[in-house]
Amino acid sequence: MAPETRVPSRAAAVNRPRVGVVKFASCDGCQLTILDLEDELLALADRFEFVEFAEATSRRSSGPFDVLFIEGSISSPEQVVEIARLRAATKTLVTIGACATAGGIQALRTAAEHEAFRHAVYPAPAFVESLAVASPVATYVAVDAELRGCPIDAHQLVELLTAVTTGRRPQLPDQAVCLECKRRGLECVVVTRGEPCLGPVTQTGCGAICPGMGRGCYGCFGPREGANVDGLARWFTDGPALGSLEPGDVGRLFAGFTGGAPVFRGVTDRLGGRPLIQLRPAGAYPPELAEHNPPRWGSAGKEGLDA
């Protein structure tokens, strides 16, 4: 799942690398992580030229990009076209976050369920364009590096940017969350409380946030190298420590923000726990409203014009 990382040479730091940040289907949280680097943001702006970052600047660029960060999954027909164009305009393409790297939680829908989903949410789904499945960026184009997480971790982001400027390989470990958990001196929530935790099969990088807050990991960094998901799922369903969860409960654990990753998805497919699609109660949307033109303020518009 982790592609070979290519980073521009150190010489690139002399001319500020042209950096873009774009999004597809997502919550904006990963690109917000860039704006949340409060201590580093202005220094980063000196070092990199943010030529495209719609959430932060009105300046726009269609490329070329030395480094392009992509948030979000590919979920609509336009996005398929756009990602190909962006790839062609980019040297180092970095996917950021669970949506871009694993499809995000929206990747839980299958092609067969798509119509049901559309009808569940929209009264007139014909107006809504979306692909049957939401996919990670790597499904459509080659990816040079990825930052996992929902959202990504600020330290990993800084590490990646530093690797770009120094020309070294970013240190993005593929170990289990457990290593970070124990380095932090946190007790295992599975062992002490029978709390299901995906830490043993999830890639670290978050700093073991969930066990640090007294709960099990929900896998938002996606499967680690060699994740023994079956071994863990078996212990959750059959082992004594958790009071034996129902298979569907375990399946739902894996159906999270990286539930589209094949390794996790396999567990959910086998044990159940996929989202249950139910239509909205009839009459929630009077169908005639769907065709209305947008209404106006009472008389406010006229008043405003006089100002």
Place this chain on the structure above:
Amino acid sequence: MHEVEGGGFGGVTTTAAPQGRMNDLRFQVQNLTRVEGEGSLHLLVRDGAVAEARLQIFEAPRYFEALVAGRTPNEVLDIVSRICGICPVAYQMSAVHAFEDLFGVEVEPSTRALRRLMYCAEWIESHALHIYLLHAPDFLGYPSAVEMAKDHRQLVADGLRLKQIGNHLLATLGGRAIHPVSVRVGGWSRAPRKAQLSALQPALHEALRLARATVDIALGLTPPAFEREPRLVALHNPREYPMNDGRIVSNDGLNLAPQAWGEAFHEVQVPWSNALQARGADDLPYLLGPAARIVLDAEQLHPLAREALQASGALESIRRNPYRSIVARAIELVHATADAIDIVDAYEPPDRPAVEWEARPGTAAWATEAPRGLLFHRYQLGDDGKVAAAVIVPPTSQNQAAIEADVAAFAPRVLDLPMDAATHQLEQLIRAYDPCISCATHFLDLSIQQAPS
């Protein structure tokens, strides 16, 4: 999508309308910037007058209401936060209160206080983000805060510091600032220690100082002269400024329980947008958010914030002029920082992080005040304690019709301006609502179409 390099607002294009009439003209502002999410604006101009404004949200749909089906309440808390990376706490709060209301869970008083503290943290980081990084550059004439920092470094640094303090507080309570992990039905997965929160007090006092300075800065930004009489809707709680808990009220006399949102409002789908729009029972738009709260809940502001509001003399202009929302946000920053300081002072950790609870079937509904306004959740729970159906109505989809109405009212004055100036002014107006399109599903291109009479 992004065709133009170095300024402007994306692809501002003039094309013939599909009908091909000579006097049909459609202007498009593609991809509004410095808003959260993706969308565009289309204007239909008929005989020189604006006939219609359409806010098109092309953020690809993610079907959250379907994704929460079959999930347990605690799983829902994790999932709905992903609707929006800017205001994840709001989604967790509306949901957790809805479930606890249905299940009859009485949380510990310190849990209630901590939840309010968490909301304060989110308001601080979200408002600071919008004021300093997204909206102030409009008033001062810069494409971004980074460019603005070249001339106003301290201003931007102060804004970042405010945002950082909000984020630190949020991460202390929730493990991380974006998609925090600690909110559980009945309380928390882990409640903070007293010392952890007390350690933040110096920073919170610094934030209060910065917030009060922000009010003065916001008052110094001259708003374009544009006024209208909006219908304002917000939660109201006589005991406190509304965040987690209050009745839905409006400036035209509405007053109902938060669970009863559906009695006064409904959602419709419009063909040009991936977001559903909400309307009043009379089918008319309404406006949520800081301006609505300031107007409807001024009496409940923290004394320091009330003092700032009174000193500003801006209450009436906040109500009438959408560009004054930046002042409303600044006053709410004072409120959130001052309130946070009081909560931390009084905090005593709960005996246990979460109280016991049991799921019940039925309808769970609640509304809280997200930074951008009232956020309504309704869940149908089955006998198995899992969600059977869900309705989530984010503030931006409720504001969408109001934004369109304001744009339609404002647009005539820009029709004769050069396109880039026109789009800049329209975009600045839209940004004043701090629209969060990821939530609404999400934002923004402008098109202006000349239609036949």
Place this chain on the structure above:
Amino acid sequence: MIERHWSAADAMGSATRFLPTARLGELVLALRGDGRRVIGPVVEDGALKMAEIDHADALPFGWTARSEPGLVRLERRAPDAAGADRAFDNGPAWSGIKPWTFPSRVDALALETRADGSLAVRVDAPASQPTAVIGARACDLAALAIHDRVLAGGPAVDPDYAARRADLFVVAVECAMATSTCFCTSMDTGPEVTRGADITLSEIGDGFAARGDSPAGQRLLDRLVLAPATEAHLAQAAEQVAAVRAAMGHAVETDGLHDRLLANLDSPRWAEIAERCLACANCTLVCPTCFCTGTEVVSDPDGRESTATRAWDSCFTAGFAQVVGGGSFRPQHRDRYRQWLTHKFGTWFDQFGTSGCVGCGRCVAWCPVGIDVREELAIIAGPVPGLVPDAPALVPTAPVRAIAPAAVEPGSIRTTYVPTTLAAVRPETADTTTLRIATDDPALLAARPGQFVMIAMPAFAIPPISISRIRDDGIELTIRAAGPTTSVLARIRPGTQLALRGPLGRPWPIEDAYGRDVAIVAGGIGLAPLRGLLDQVLAERDRFTSIRVYLGARTPRDRLFVDELEALAADGVDIRLTVDRAGPEWLGRVGIITELFRGAKPTGANVTAFVCGPERMMTAVTDLLGDLAVPPGHTWLTLERRMECGVGLCGHCQLGTRFVCRDGPVFSVAELGSDLRREGL
């Protein structure tokens, strides 16, 4: 080696005192009064954890623990018959002492490029922080003794550990209950506290029998002015520890376990465990003796300043045994589990003269899927004769030290980094570069062929690079750009300063070839560590009956040191060369390196062969030399494994009984035995 504790026997002369529970706080205050932070077990988030305490009240009075494979529950316990709450009837705290003596993250090396371009090298010594531990169990003390050997008793001493250890005061507690996961009796480490403590407490009724086990411990007890323990106290203490011993029984048969384990490296059970094992590393991280670490480098965005941090790592991760530009030597979970178990209970003896297990049971209790080593040992290497297959002939059953490691006395390996200057850079091929390092450091100048150095420069990982020539004014390093760090090293400018740790490792045993036919066999970049050997062999030409050099390269363009070697050939040195593939302009030989032996066979017992190249090439050459009757003890290889420290402290490069960095990288085929070819070792 740290030997500062008295054995319990030395303290026999001093009377054991009685410390009433109500006065336990005085002990804590006295330790704090001496300027120590006090660490003790506390209940935190539903588990018993070692943490800093201000007062004895923080200790887990009234708590007991139930522990099974993969399940630990703390439970309230009613006061005993005397109405007293007991503090220590709860087994070993999960986090143990390790986080204080061997923290999970320690800054190991800080580098800064100064404005004038020179390099500042800083090794952070720990700030002296005297520490006392209350509530260490016999197993914890046994683990401490093992760490003393591993981290401070070998040729390389971990300076951070040594400093922390020197300032440690231990108040041990003799266990009055065992959990179901405890098996210290099997490992002969407890439950009686016999060594390593300053004070030993036995919890009896409303107080403790307190024994001063070291002069410092006795002095402290003297200061508290305590009454002597009565006969009844002593009897009760003896009774309860005897009861614990009886309750634990004998879960692991240790007699012959080392040999039985190593005889079962091919047991089908490894694969069965791998179906359950998550390779999550929890067992190694809670193990009080596991000491493996990795190096993480953080730098400023300019790459001018950086800090290398030593962080807990685990043999259960893929990256642990991964080499740059190659895969992991232990790709599968079963390889990793086998490495851990055979090291802990087997090859640890070969390396450190002791078991790596102290029987604390943490790996059993804290395995999130409840894998029980006691059970697995019985299945894989049980003492039932029928289950033990015949041992393969080449499996070493005793420590193999045919040739002594380069350094044996404690602290004899220098671990510091020395600033040096890059004097010249010479490109050899498109991807290979020779760096000439100028230094007047006597140790570096005394390097011997086959040794290597660790190279540190700000912002980059610290790779091991073999020395390709030893000069009067410095050394040469030949580097192939395999990853970002080596790529950058190949591009740096003369004048740049580099920090070097070394020379490290065992050199080629040139003396072994005196009076014999020398065959030097190099594939690709493998010529680099052999070049210095060739220099030396030619300098002592008369001591060998013949000298032949066999070289392989991928293509003619990938040949190294072409001018030098052509000059030697012209001078009559027998140098044979083949390339894997070549264009029509190449008039030389094409084919694999073993083809070269057709013309001039290094045959018989009078040959000493020195071989370096890709591992597959080396095994092929080894096979051929074996066929040609060259004794395995005369064929020397240099192995490539992941090396993070270069001095035998990080654990990454372990191969069976050896650390490749410290015990090698040069080994004879006889020494390696079947380990050379075993997959996943």
